[in-house]
Amino acid sequence: MGEKARVAVVGAGLMGHGIAQVLAVAGHAVRVHDPAPAMLATLGDRIRRNLTDLGQDPQAADRVSAEPTLAAAVADAALVIEAGPENLALKRALFAEIEAAAPATAILASNTSVIPITQIMAGLDEPRRALGTHWWNPPYLVPLVEVIKTASTAAAAVEWTVALLTAAGKTAVVVAKDVPGFVGNRLQHALWREAIALVANGVCDARTVDTVVKAVFGRRLAVLGPLENADLVGTDLTLAIHETVLADLDRTPGPSPYLRALVAAGKLGMKTGEGFRRWSPEDQAALRRRVTEHLESLLAEGL
């Protein structure tokens, strides 16, 4: 890739600062804009703290600059990654501003979790250079980035972005059709829908759902994907299992009434102390620590 491309990140929250960090560590100069002054003021320290915790050189944070205006952040960028709030109208407005201020050749990417990229980019003059880059939290511990192609995206834009992300150490995959939730969140939420239905239907409690996942196939998932697993046991056995079980799985088209009731009752999960289960501050801290340590150990093993 020769000289490292300049990158702009729009939005300096949880995802934006982590994305900027990964690209800075890879040697890119990264300009970051956020309209909230506190997010810009704390940007460098947040990145330096992450790097120190990871045992990496905190000086990489010096390649990240905090820009008070969006125009200054994107003016000379080869790639702009938007990581603002998950709101379609806001993202559309942001890309109108980004397209007006960025070089005509810049690749424009959204980090949306589930909104189709086509909807976000619908107002652009040049949708050939627009795509999705869906990073996962935290970007410096989770390897995957889904690169989402719309019907308008140029193949060269996808290839260039995949090459940049791969050179930055990410596991970049191409999503060839712009469907809501892309690949990762579709798979994840298909599982969550059934998990909630099992609890709502009284088959088992929430703790049991989580124990089953963690003590069985969750153990294998980091090294054995579902379709590898289907091939391992045989497509004939997979078919036989599906003949019996699929018709009984939850197919509710919208969110579960059980989930809606939790939200209506103010049981929002850890932030209110109760969701599917009760969470003491100690339990929350232990779970967060466990997740971070697990992700760090997988990364250290090269997985």
Ligand SMILES: NC(=O)c1ccc[n+]([C@@H]2O[C@H](COP(=O)([O-])OP(=O)(O)OC[C@H]3O[C@@H](n4cnc5c(N)ncnc54)[C@H](O)[C@@H]3O)[C@@H](O)[C@H]2O)c1
């Ligand atoms: N949190 C996750 O696990 C996760 C994972 C993958 C993708 N995403 C997606 O990434 C995006 C950002 O999520 P997040 O978790 O970092 O949210 P966040 O709330 O931590 O950060 C959003 C940032 O956007 C800023 N912002 C508000 N208005 C803006 C504007 N007009 N222009 C630029 N920035 C603006 C906010 O000040 C804030 O710093 C969302 O689209 C989200 O769905 C989140």
